[in-house]
Every structure is written in structure tokens, then in C-alpha cells.
Amino acid sequence: MSTRALSARRPGTVDRVGSARLRVLSMLALAIVLAGMVWSRLAYWQVAQHGRLTVQAQAQYREFVQLPAMRGAVFDRNLTQLVVNTTVYSAFVSPDQIVAADRDRVATGLAGVLGVDQAKVMTTLQSSSKFAYIARRFPKAKADKLRTLKLPGVGLQEETQRSYLPGIASGTTLAANLLGFVDWNGAGRYGLEEKYQKVLAGTPGYISSYRDLSNREIVLGSHTHQDPVPGSDLVLSVDASVQYAAEQALAEGVKRDKAESGSVLIMDPATGGIVAWADYPSYNANDFNHTDAALFKDNVLSYVYEPGSVMKVVTLSGALNAGAITPTTVINDPGYLKVDGFWIYDWDRRNHGNIDYTYVLEHSLNVGAMKAMLAVGHDAYYKNLQAFGLTQPSGIDVAGESFIPLPSAAQMQDAQYATTSFGQGIDVNMVQMLAATNVVANGGKYAPPHLVERMGTQINPLLLQSQRQVITPATAAKMTAMMEQVVQKGSGWTSRIRGFELDQAGKTGTSQIPVNGKYTQDVWTSFVGFLPAQHPKFTMLVVVRKPHYPGSERDWTLNDGYMTAEPIWKQIAQTIVVDWHITPDPH
Amino acid sequence: MAGAVAAERLRLNMFGHAYMAVGAVVIVLLFYLAIAAQITQASYDITRLQDQQRQLIAEQDQLRYQEVTLHAPAQVQQQAAQSGMQRVVPSSYVQGTEVAVDLEAPVGASASDTTPLWLRAVALVVNTVGGTRDVQAATKH
Structure with a gap:
């Protein structure tokens, strides 16, 4: 039937049917192509770009917040807290969110509370920026006032700041050069804060959570959370009271001596723990961003100097220990000695005749020191310097140690051996020098200098190590007796403390400062001593740089250690005697 | 007739089930929303x-900084x-004195009492009458 029907159709009908089919098929093909394009595009976005889009989408509704770790605290030996973490605030504005009508009110409010320049704030508000800080790191009281004003487009950002204890003057903080500070990025700078950055900083955590359209956190939504690990607390060997007394006495002394700067270092003779570490001038670590960067330098550790006659303690100890001399060995001192073609003189250029080594130390005679060095020999003398720790860095746990290595024993000229024996031509930092002298106070053992006694609950491993025997206890006792004579009869007389006159050991040092290879009239002066001599409770080194003692323009010896460094030593020692209830040994 | 009724019941049951299902879904949805x-x-x-906690911290x-500063x-x-006190250097120290007890002596019998006999007798009488305990404690053997 259909065949008939078809055959009955007119010829043009067949063409139209074919054309319709063709149109349908072509439309279908077009639809398929278009759909294919859409599908392929969808597949591209859904499959090929899945990862990138997921990240972008999550960025819109998920927030990754770093949770800062609480920085560890720092305590002194009596568990007085030296550093406290405080919360401070920074105020920022989003000028594009503040309508013109509100600008005046916002600027007035910010200027009134924060004390900033209103015109500057207005300029910021009129800019097209999206974010600008108005004030950084102000206290909570100001933040609270700002909150009550409810200013549009103004936000508060919480930040943690290290706050240090007040120092001797309003512009300083306690032990600023020792502790260093923490910058606005949370990184320790200088001193202990830098050295123990990893220990103190801890490990930050994070929280990844959802946010609603108002950018508020949906706390109970799906989120991942990693708690921060707080930093460890440090317990130092420092005594805050002694530190304060040292800073006070040093500041007074440096001003009195019209010196460029000064430093004090006090050590526990038995352990090597640092009791006080003072620099003058110092700075305010709570306001480091407004401080001259030159003041950040710590002169105790970062400044090398020629120790002068304090070195005679090391030279004579080595010679005594080697049996090359005794305290009563007599030598002839004509006031000079020719070494390697150089004439080297005593400080007073006088002929002292026949004298013993106790007299040499009492009167700080260079010729005697050189003869002691020659008696023991160059090699043994060099080994002695190594044993006392003067040929390598002290390794103390504070950042920024400066160190100038000595030439090797073979490379050192005879003249350098000679000058080194009385403390010139050798550069040391104060920690090296104090640790070396402390060998005598510690019965001949080298106590490694250190600041930190405990990190969290862990004891500093240094404290558990056995100490290196440098000289015999008998040699240390002999040298102690010689140093007692320095205080009783020699250049140490201005350091005498009432009640301890017979029980105090010390040695002065004065050395000219070289500039461009030539010694100038400017000097470093120092005094090192320990007390009570037979049972030392502390060893202290005071260094004054470039003193200009009144009258020294006529007589440069007035700048000597006994006039400049010793009075500072005495003042601090008196405070320690009282604070630590030290009593003299019976005689 | 019976077949028609049954079919009608079945149709109602089908609507009933649908309503119940929709109702359950709505309840679950409302519960979820709540x-x-x-x-x-x-x-x-x-x-x-x-x-609030951050502000309290x-x-x-x-306060902790204030407290620490107060002890600085x-x-x-x-x-x-401000209270009129100042640090002074002690004008003198108690000098050490020789210890009367011989620390080198071996542990054993205590040293003999060298107090004269007449003084002991007087002390005994005085102590008995006066009852001075410290003296009694010191002399009782």
C-alpha cells in the first residue's frame, strides 16, 4: 500500500521529503555539534580545569589562618621574668568603604584617639587605596577607645609584641644588648632573641575553615585545625638585680670618665654562667624601630680589643704551670727589652732592678711578662693561649660573636709573641678574656661561658659536661695569691672593698688603640677580678673604651684602668656583696 | 464494583504514600534547616x-607586664x-673569727669540763633554786 501510495505521489513530493530529512539531519548535526561544543567546554572546565577551579572556589569560602605560636618567655636565675608577650593593636582603614560624608568623622576620631595627624589621615581617606595602616602597635586602651567610636571602614589588627623590663633610664630597657629584640615579623634580632629564635618561636599552627557571605567564620563547619606548638621558656644565669646594678654603675662610670662606651661582664666562676652583661650606651628594645641601629651592637661580644695587662694573668699562669717561673723568681728589669729589633718598654719606662714575679704583676711590668713568656718558650706559650681559649671563639650562646684569629704558632713573629705576652697585638672579645681569667678563680678549670641554664625543662648540656683542666689547682692558688697582692699593694688598690681588702684578687689592663697600624693616645682600660679570692662567688671584667678622665690631657696615665675601670668594678662588687650576702674569709 | 473500590483504595493509598513521603522529606528538610x-x-x-577571649587575654x-614591671x-x-630609702655601702663587716670547736677532732667523748668545782656547786644551787633552764641544759651531764 505504501508502495502504491508513494508511487502515486507526485515527483516533486519526493524531493521535498528528502529535503526535509536533510534539514532535520542537518539541524540534528548542528545541535549535536553545538551540544558537543557545550559538553566539551563543560568537560574542559569540569575535568581539565577541575583542580584550579576547586582551589579558586575554596579561596572564596574557605580561609586559611595561621595560628601564631606563643613565643617563649625569658627568666633570670631567680625566675624574674625579663620579657613578657603583650598584645598590641594596629589600626587600618579601607578608604574605598568610607563614604565622603563620613570621612571627616573618621579622620577626627582616629586623630583624637591615636594622636596621628588629622590632615594625613584625611589624605589617606581621600585616596583610592583599599588598605592603609593609620597607626601600628598601640596599646589595648587605645584600641578599646577606638572600638567604642564604631568608625566605618576602620579595622583593628591584633599583634603580639615583646615587652622588656625598664632599664636604668627612661630611654632604655634592662639588658637590651644581651637580649636583643623581636622585629615586627616575629624574628629575633641580636642577642639571645636571635640566637634562640627557633627555640623561643615554637611552631605556628593553622586553621582552615569556611566563611559566610559576611566573611564571618563558620566555626562548626568543616575545617582542619593544627594547634601551634608554643616556644620554650629560657632560664638564664643572669641575676636581674646585679644586671641593673651593673648597668647603673657602668653608666655613671662612663659618663664620669667621658668615655666613648663601656661594658661589664660578670660570671659565676664555678659554672661559667653569665650573671650580668651590661653595655653603655644602650637602647630601648621596646622602641627599637625608632632607635639608631648602631646602638644594637653588643660591645661585649661583637667588639674585639687588645686586653692589655690583664693578659699577664694568662702569661704568668702558663709560665707558673710549666714550672718556668715561681712567684718569687727574681729577674732583672731595666725597664725595656729588645725583641726582634724592637725596643719594648715598661709602661713607666723606669729601671726596676731586681724584682720577683709577684712584683711584676703588682706593678704590671711588660718586661717581666716578656721574660716569663721567653722562659716558657714560644710553642708552650702558644699552647697556653689555646688552653685558655684565646685562639678560638668562646662559643657562648649569644648571637654575633666577633673573633680575630691569631696567626699560627709558626707564623707569629718574635715581636708579636713579645707584645702578646702583655696583651697587645692580640685581639679578644670580653667573653674570651673573662673566661680565660676565670680559669684562675675556678681552680685551674675552664668553665665554658654560657647564658642559658634551662630550655623549657631541659638543662643546658654544657652544665653537665666536665670542665677542662687548664692549669693545676696549685698554680691557680699561686696566681690567686699574686692577684691578691695586686689589690693589696699594686695597681688594684682603687678596687678595694672594705672588709675584703685581704680577700680580693684582680688585675688592671690598659692598652693603646691602634688606628691604621699605629697606636694612638686613646686607650681601652679594663679591670678583672674575683671575690672572695679563696672562694670566689663571681668574676667580673669591666672595660672602658676611650676614656678621657679629667686631667688626662696632661697625664695620660689618668686614663689607666685603676682610675676608670676599677671604680666601676668596685661599685658593682659592693652591690653583689650586699645582695648575695658574701662574707670575707677569716684571716 | 468491588474491583473498582479496590482500585480506588489503591489509588488513594498511592497518593497517601506520596504525601507521606513528601511529608517525611519536608520534615527532614525542616529538621536539617533547624x-x-x-x-x-x-x-x-x-x-x-x-x-572576647582574645580581648581578655x-x-x-x-596586667602581667604591669606585675612584672612592678618587680623590676x-x-x-x-x-x-620615693620612700626615702637608698642603697648604702655597709660601713663595716663582721670579721670572721676563729672557730672555738676543733673540727678536726675525732667524734667521741666530749671534751672534759674545765669549770672549777666551786663554780659548779654554785651553779647547781642557783639553778635548782632559780630553775634557769638554759644553764641547766648546759651543765647537766
């Missing part, structure tokens, strides 16, 4: 409390000076 709303509200409460930090040597000295 829970979600509560969770969101709780989230905001927690955020608010966290904000900030306040605590301030600088503050102590300043307050002492």
Missing part, C-alpha cells in the same frame, strides 16, 4: 566568645627612692 541554623548561630556565638598580658629592679629602686 539544625543548620542552630549550628550557624552557635558558630557565631563561638566567634563572639573567641573575640590581651588584658591579662597587660628599676621600679623597686624608684619606689624605694
